[in-house]
Amino acid sequence: MDSKRMKTVVASGIAALTLTASTALAQGTATQGTGNNAGSAVSRQAPAPIAGEQTRIDLGQWEYEELYRSGWRAEQLIGANVIGQSGEEIGDVENIMIGPEGKVLSIIAEIGGFLDIGDTHVNIPWNEVQFTSGKESVKVPLTEENLDQYSLFGDEEQLGRGAASRIQRMDDPATGPRVWRATELTGDYVRLQGGEAYGYVDDLIFNRDGTLRAVSVTRDVGYGNAGPYAYPYYGYGYGAFDPGLDYYGLPYAEDEVADVEPFEYEEMDGSVFQ
Known part of the structure; x- marks a missing residue:
């Protein structure tokens, strides 16, 4: 497959991944609420902030200390080497999937080398990504035997896992909160x-x-x-x-x-x- 066609296929696949995850979130949260309202009727009002800051921060009080101490940047992760279960370099990170609440759900990686089928793309849940010490790379539990468990398209349960505990569904779910790429x-x-x-x-x-x-x-x-x-x-x-x-x-x-x-x-x- 030529490189231009491959890029088109990958872009379409990731877009489908985003749509699938977003549909799952919308369907799975029709009656969700927060606090004492959990399980109540679907809200028909625009949702309150469900990601990032809940109140407007005065920039005069905004400090960088926490970001310097424990922060990391998307650009550090995108392009990082991916290390397989056996310790071999098998590819690199291409994107980061982020849930409506502003939390990372998974990474999209292009892998190859140890596969007979050539380069392919996989969707790896965030809780299965291990950061290596001393170098910009991540280790993932991928093997040739379990590769099919990390399909780019995944399944709805996996894609939406833990991402939408406080979503209020809007009249048109298609315009509501969704999974997005960094x-x-x-x-x-x-x-x-x-x-x-x-x-x-x-x-x-x-x-x-x-x-x-x-x-x-x-x-x-x-x-x-x-x-x-x-x-x-x-x-x-x-x-x-x-x-x-x-x-x-x-x-x-x-x-x-x-x-x-x-x-x-x-x-x-x-x-x-x-």
């Missing part, structure tokens, strides 16, 4: 509260358990120092994010972002690879 946000334009163009998303910063905590933004030239700058991640329900959009909205005005200090990637001592 590359659907990185590179997007960033707008401020009034719609002003501000920059673009440079990277995503997660904590050790795979929760998305911040969005790293490179400012447009008109704002002086390009940065990057890290801002709290606001997800579904806050009016700041939808993976189908080509921009990410920061709920801040220009004067609020003016005094934020640049985020220094080299200061991050909590990399998952350490």
